[in-house]
Amino acid sequence: MWKEHWPEYAIEAWGLGTFMVSAGIFATLLYGSTSPVPIWIPIPLLRDILMGVAMGLTAIGIIYSPWGKRSGAHLNPAITLTFFRLGKLTRLDALGYVISQFIGGSLGVALVAAIVGNPFTARHPDGLEYIVTEPGNLGWVGAIAAEGLMSMVMMSMVLTVSNKPRWAHLTGVFAGCLVAIFIVVASPISGMSINPARSFASAVFAQSWQFFWIYYFTPPLAMLMAAELYILLSKKHTTQICGKLCPNGEMPCLCQNPCDTCCPHQE
Secondary structure: OHHHHHHHHHHHHHHHHHHHHHHHHHHHHHHOOOHHHHHHHHHHHHHHHHHHHHHHHHHHHHHHHHHHHHHHOOOHHHHHHHHHHOOOHHHHHHHHHHHHHHHHHHHHHHHHHHHHHHHHOOOOOOHHHHHHOOOOOHHHHHHHHHHHHHHHHHHHHHHHHHOOOOOOHHHHHHHHHHHHHHHHHHHHOOOOOOOOHHHHHHHHHOOOOOOHHHHHHHHHHHHHHHHHHHHHHHHOOHHOOOOOOOOOOOOOOOOOOOOOOHHHOOO
């Protein structure tokens, strides 16, 4: 199993690593203490919008890349865990995905730190502190509420859109749009993570663990809740559910009980 599916695991590492490199570079450009952009664009909301657009487009690019189409572009242990609960992945494959996501995200942050240096690694206010995710102006309660709501909305969207034949091919576009919106709306509240591996990748270098539990537990629990509600309301059997963020029949699929939309060539 591991020998057969290592390319998918490697893709998941590459995907989240790429996302973190993009996040680190754009954050340094838009918010870094040595960047001229904050002077050119002094309004924080405008910079938040640019950051959201950049990361939304990054997510879309990864999801619809040939590699993203192959692994399903989970890029997030919370999403992988939810698909495992829905019977789309074996235990070993789910573990391979999750480990790879944590490794890939961490390598992405390390690469940005090596390239950018102090503006990215220094503690606030002189640096971005590895873009660590921490509660904002509403404290840890607000962060939990924001992370939980965003995670439920994201997983509900993925399950709903990916399992409608007319809309399935747009799942990745919707996901990217939600990432952009979440960054603009929730960054001041929670730092916007919805991804345990993303938050770990920053925390491990910043050595900032005080609030990591929020980002470790909240997204998976919220996405699992969203999946249970989807099954209850849609009355779909789990074997009918697609296990990719980019449903396609172009690439091999390691999903158990592949759906018609995800892997019609395997039926």
